[in-house]
Amino acid sequence: MSESQSLAPLRMAANLQRPRLLVERRLRSGGSEASLADTAKSESMEDAKRAGPGSDRPSPDKLTPEMSGTSKTSDMETPQRVRKGDESCRVQAPETQTEAETETENKAKEEVFRNVWKHFKRKRHEVTAYVKRMDTDSGRVEDENVVSGQKRKRATEEIDLLDFCNLDNSPKELVDLVKTIEVPSFMKEKGHQNDQDAQEDVNGGKNEEVEAEEEDFCVTKAYGIEGRPGFIFVPNPFVSTRVEAKWVERLAVDYASGDVSERNRTQDGEESALSSKLRWATLGYHYDWSNRRYTEDRKSPFPRALGRLAKQLVEPFAMQIEPETAIVNYYRAGTTMGGHKDDAEWTDDAPVVSISFGNAGVYVLGGDSQTDARPPGPVPLIVRNGDVVILGGPSRMNIHGVPCMMQGTLPSRLLPCLPPAVASYLEAGRINVNVRQVKPRTFSTQAAHAALGALRRVPK
Numbered sequence: 001m002s003e004s005q006s007l008a009p010l011r012m013a014a015n016l017q018r019p020r021l022l023v024e025r026r027l028r029s030g031g032s033e034a035s036l037a038d039t040a041k042s043e044s045m046e047d048a049k050r051a052g053p054g055s056d057r058p059s060p061d062k063l064t065p066e067m068s069g070t071s072k073t074s075d076m077e078t079p080q081r082v083r084k085g086d087e088s089c090r091v092q093a094p095e096t097q098t099e100a101e102t103e104t105e106n107k108a109k110e111e112v113f114r115n116v117w118k119h120f121k122r123k124r125h126e127v128t129a130y131v132k133r134m135d136t137d138s139g140r141v142e143d144e145n146v147v148s149g150q151k152r153k154r155a156t157e158e159i160d161l162l163d164f165c166n167l168d169n170s171p172k173e174l175v176d177l178v179k180t181i182e183v184p185s186f187m188k189e190k191g192h193q194n195d196q197d198a199q200e201d202v203n204g205g206k207n208e209e210v211e212a213e214e215e216d217f218c219v220t221k222a223y224g225i226e227g228r229p230g231f232i233f234v235p236n237p238f239v240s241t242r243v244e245a246k247w248v249e250r251l252a253v254d255y256a257s258g259d260v261s262e263r264n265r266t267q268d269g270e271e272s273a274l275s276s277k278l279r280w281a282t283l284g285y286h287y288d289w290s291n292r293r294y295t296e297d298r299k300s301p302f303p304r305a306l307g308r309l310a311k312q313l314v315e316p317f318a319m320q321i322e323p324e325t326a327i328v329n330y331y332r333a334g335t336t337m338g339g340h341k342d343d344a345e346w347t348d349d350a351p352v353v354s355i356s357f358g359n360a361g362v363y364v365l366g367g368d369s370q371t372d373a374r375p376p377g378p379v380p381l382i383v384r385n386g387d388v389v390i391l392g393g394p395s396r397m398n399i400h401g402v403p404c405m406m407q408g409t410l411p412s413r414l415l416p417c418l419p420p421a422v423a424s425y426l427e428a429g430r431i432n433v434n435v436r437q438v439k440p441r442t443f444s445t446q447a448a449h450a451a452l453g454a455l456r457r458v459p460k
């Protein structure tokens with residue numbers, strides 16, 4: 001992979017951030033595969049109805065076929081900008097942009113965004129090979145080919161996306177954007193989930209036998225990205241394979257059952273969890289995909305264990321969430337998720353807490369819209385088994401999506417800890433659950449106290 005090719009999507013974004021006088025932008029498009037727009041066009045009406053929650057979010061069950069065939073690189077020229085005003089004037093008239101120019105520019109920016117998807121669909125085999133090598137070297141995944149005692153040399157290759165677990169292998173221009181977030185030391189000891197919650201989930205509130213409390217996760221490291229305040233990446237904080245397996249089982253089996261969720265139905269009405277047709281399940285408030293909204297009369301009790309996990313995961317970052325809804329996405333070979341905003345909720349003052357298990361995926365974090373080309377532009381990053389992504393503060397409305405999943409990157413240690421059906425699903429798949437708050441916080445004691453304090457200080 002030549003360096004200029006590998007970093008093409010980011011260069012494209014950077015080009016768009018240059019001043020408008022730039023007359024020539026060579027946008028290297030990513031290949032011959034169908035773009036997001038192309039695949040979106042081919043979506044069935046049924047899929048289109050389920051295109052939420054999020055304004056332009058393609059359906060979470062949309063499958064883009066595994067790409068085959070040749071990939072070619074093509075150059076695309078954006079129209080040349082003609083500068084307004086008399087060139088001979090020493091003092092130039094300020095540039096004004098016509099509607100047509102703005103539209104052309106926006107189209108070019110959207111193209112840039114789509115090209116990132118094309119790029120990673122085309123590069124997914126390379127990214128897969130990279131993740132496998134890195135994870136084997138770091139001991140995250142066992143490599144059957146490594147004879148005991150014969151440690152392979154650590155890979156030194158560079159990949160064209162941000163790998164928070166191997167920053168040394170990430171491109172410098174992306175690493176320069178990374179900020180380490182301090183996790184308060186007292187928080188490092190926190191983070192309990194107990195099996196009592198799980199029991200209550202399953203038994204409808206009645207806890208029969210309280211098992212010993214077990215720590216589920218421990219946040220020790222977290223990263224942010226310059227220019228994306230409120231975005232937080234927490235590398236897999238789960239404390240053991242057993243805990244990971246417990247969460248996978250909940251998401252794949254317990255939460256996919258009709259008692260606690262609404263799920264996409266197969267054409268023949270079959271609803272079995274882990275059936276090859278299961279694409280998503282909603283928990284708590286069930287999004288109405290046809291009318292594109294949440295309603296008070298369509299909700300189930302939110303699973304307590306998951307609610308508690310989400311709340312505790314954002315605590316170290318001084319954020320709060322009242323978990324009221326969640327989407328569980330079941331990815332399979334070829335599943336992608338297009339760029340979208342999570343903007344269907346009635347409030348954006350709580351973060352989205354997104355937790356992934358199974359095979360690694362490429363997650364792209366964009367700006368406010370597909371035409372937002374301000375720095376840092378779309379940032380592609382690797383999300384592995386157990387990793388947590390938090391979209392809070394100004395990043396709550398950032399556009400994001402998953403252009404590809406890397407099959408064969410599931411840590412094999414998980415397999416013996418899972419029931420066979422779940423293990424065989426996860427071996428080829430990925431589960432993502434993203435937890436959201438739906439309603440605004442209309443009343444808070446803190447705000448009430450502050451208001452009262454302010455009132456008392458008003459001079460008479």
Ligand SMILES: O=C(O)CCC(=O)C(=O)O
Pocket residue numbers: 060327329337342354356363383400401402432434
């Ligand atoms: O799969 C992921 O990591 C992202 C899922 C997502 O953004 C969503 O469901 O809204």
Ligand SMILES: [Fe+2]
Pocket residue numbers: 054340341342400434
């Ligand atoms: Fe999303």
